[in-house]
Amino acid sequence: MSALLEVDWLAAHADQVVLLDASVTRIDRGTGVTEFAPGPEGYAKGHIPGARFADLMQxxxxxxxxxxxxxPSAEQLQAAARAVGIRGDSHVVIYDSLGGxxxxxxxxxxxxxxxxxxSVLNGGLQAWVAAGHPVETSMGAEIAPGNFTLQAAEGLFVGADEVLALVNKGADPARPLLCALRPEQFRGDGSSDPRRGHIPTSLNLPWPSLLGADGRLDPxxxxxxxxxxxxxxxIAPVLYCGGGINAAGLALAFHLIGQEDVVIYDDSMSGWRADPALPVQAGA
Incomplete structure (x- = not known):
């Protein structure tokens, strides 16, 4: 089963999947710092018919x-998955309204x-609407709980200590630090934060650079x-961004080209900047 599905496939198989809307609301208050909020309001304004809201933030x-x-903890993740009706044999298709x-x-x-x-729906809600498919605004019917049982997971995330060890080792082309932020964020342009920029030795591979003009991922x-x-x-990269989101987009792209040996620094720059003992670098 492909990890990336197109709108035409979903339109033909929507009744065979658990469809999740993982949209998050982004708030720009003009301060240079993007804020986030759970997305149920956006979901209520319009979502793919049959989609269930998956609250990514909470x-x-x-x-x-x-x-x-x-x-989240494994227990929390399992409870959240069951709450949206995921069973062990479910095929789950996920989309959002902000680039995937x-x-x-x-x-x-x-x-x-x-x-x-x-799987992820390529292009998300934007692609669905662009293809002429309808949206609905109702909150949907009551969801029967699922029975998905987590398996042990290792190697999904690394912490600051492991990232710092890579920095101290120096740039390693076999295990590079890759930052998925936009170039201006990577450089720290337009910010007065003295800890703006990126983790030293890392390279910039922006998630948006893998998207076409239509917002669809092209691995x-x-x-x-x-x-x-x-x-x-x-390579076996360590991926990061501002808060572990764009990095997950890169992880999906690596999976689609057959490279599974990737991990995410979960706290990303949110955590790295918060610790004054950790080095940051501005500029290219």
């Missing part, structure tokens, strides 16, 4: 953590904890992007 992340989108990285984050979690059939772009960075596709 249910599928740890709401008690210091940083947004911190991975939020859907990829949920894909990364569910797949990492043993769900065999989980065939990735090998050339790696070559432009002086990297082969046979």
């Amino acid at each position: 249910a599928f992340s740890d709401p008690a953590a210091r940083f947004s989108f911190t991975a 990285a939020y859907a990829a984050r949920l894909w990364y979690l569910l797949r990492g904890y043993g769900l065999a059939k989980v 065939a772009i990735l090998p050339q992007k790696l070559a432009d960075l002086g990297l082969s596709r046979d």
